[in-house]
Amino acid sequence: MIKKNLFKVILINLLIFFIIISSIIIFPPFILDGYKSLKNNILSNVSKTVDTRAKLINYKNYDWAEKHFDELNKLSTKYYDYIGWRRNEFKGQTININEMGYRKNSKKNNTINPVKNEAWFFGGSAIWGTGSPDDKTIPAIFEEFSDLTSTNFGESGYTTQQNLNLLIKNYIIGGKPKVVFFYDGVNDISYKCRKELDFFSSGRERYIRDQLEKSNLSKLVGPTKDLFKILLNKFNLKNNNFYDCDTNPKKSNLIVENFIMNWEIAKNIVESNGGIFYPILQPMGYIGEPNVSHLKLNSNSGTGSQINQFLFMYDKIQNKLREKNLNYIDLTKIFNNNEYYYIDFVHVSPDGNKKIAKSIFEKIKIEN
Template identity: 30%
Template sequence: MKSSLLKLIAINVGVTLGLLFGLNLLAHIVLLTGEQAMRLFNLDGGPDEVNEDRELAALPNYEGRSDEIFQHFRETFDIEMKYDPYLGWSREEFEGETITIDENGDRSHDALPNANTESPRVYIFGGSTVWGTGVVDNETLPAFYQGFAELQTINKGETAFISRQSFLSFSHLLAAGEEIDGVIFYEGVNDVQYGCRAELEVNEHARTQVFADRVEGGERDASPTRKFRSYWATLFFGAIGDLSAEVIDIINDNRESSAIAEDALICDTDPERAQQVAEALVANWELAHNLAEARGVEFMAVLQPVAYLGEPRIDHIHSVLTAEQGDQYRAVYPRIQALLAEHDYDWVEDYVPLLAADEEYYYIDFCHLSGNGNQKIAQRLYRDSRRRWSFL
């Protein structure tokens, strides 16, 4: 009797472990197939995202170019991201029809005809508006600036980066011995977008909680017992847990825009927080300016325009603008402008009014611009930097 019971228990344990091993193996396969598998489950890049990309490509900004711009948004989805120990994340090297990412994770644009590689080098820092969401390689803000200034211009924009990350990127490049002659910080949007999030602290980046969850859930004990548990998890549970985490991350990312409309933003109801966000941006710019001055690098900071302010033409994008989001910029931007006026910095420009009272369509959402908008901003950047910088 006892022998039969033990045999039954052994069979059940074996069947259970076999099922877990099989499920874990299946999860490994799903993780390895990556993007394609997620599309099958309609968790990322499915019909909704494709339709959104087609709607963006059909905006009047892109008249006659909808196929090219649709390809651009599809390529944006295809680029892999990687962990960066200094800044949080960057992009993998990529070469598509509309997007090129170099070995440094920076977006590239065509070199100037017969450009002198010994000419001064200008680095432009910021978020996705600098990186160039919504435009092909040669229509990014740095690309147009290079065309006007006829100087080597490096695109150091990255999606969701805030001013603290721009400062860290700049300081890291200097520490690594990079030759930099001029620097432009083109920012404001992301500092408000993430600084006003209820679950984040000022100066925390967009993926703070994701990183914290992964680190706190990591393996820190190298004891034999922990190693055995790790091997056990790898065989029977590891991939299942990883796949679950990926699915949760994707769902959370897809819900990010809707969360904004669910009282996730607080600067409009918390004046103290609004002031902290404004002060943090200006403080990060001060740090960057002081570092640049100490290293003999020309520096300029720009408060970037946003669709909610300055009365630009936005009749084509009303459906993607929200009152809750707009209230954050109306709460924080005037505070930033007041701080800049108080200090009267000679190295800061306010571009908020730059796209006002113009019949052209520039915006494709609340902050990103089509190529004509980047060209207009770059032309003004060139004029402003030229009257300040000795090498222009």
């Protein structure tokens, strides 16, 4: 009888142990996969307003906005050494990406080798064209103004270091552009100023490192951690002050030095190959006096906040550019009026892209 009761207790304890282990390790992957499936498939079919930017006043005269943001959410990326990532080939109504990961300007130049074009544009998602169809990105509109065939080398999250590496790659494979534009500022600050990253980091350095360093145990509990992060984000329980450029002078100085050195190296490469280099300090919603009354931008401007990083670092970059006497196109205040251009703190709608492309074209037309 005693043995039977002992066996029963052991079985019950083993069952409890299995339930606990399952709740920590086995169940979270299924819950996480179910959540992702629900988010990507079912919810996207139930509602077409997942991305609220499509409903902004900026798009009141555009019937393609919802389709654009729907396609944007379907894009995937592939890893590449030295440049980090590129989006995979995609064919849509508002977004088309070729097999090399470069966004097309329009259907009329789909067959042109992008490396052979006369004007090259490098930058992050603002140059890539988040919020605009293929023919209304900055490179596409510039092509119409200038009659220079243009290539959009932009990619979401790219810093000046990634732009420089991609520039070198495309010269090596035979490119000979007449003009090259680097459109930078936001990503070098928004990523490198994060506490866990340094002056030479890309936006995904920490993620890639974590994946490579995962032990067998961490791989098992990984889905549990991911699920916990989702819950933190949903209930806004995380600390939003995870930047340190405004309190770490050594790091902020290195970021500025790296930023400007990348521009200088790119300039030397372009000019040594017979081209003209134009670095551009990009606009963003926290700089100058743009109309952002239609947006719900983060208003926290204290120490360690995202806003404070941009205000602090843009000032340092501009001071250093003046000190080095490096010519650049300053577009930081291009939207200082009452028009609705921004769709978030950095991306603009097609009217904004047109204003930027026109300003760039007029600048180089005067100089040439």
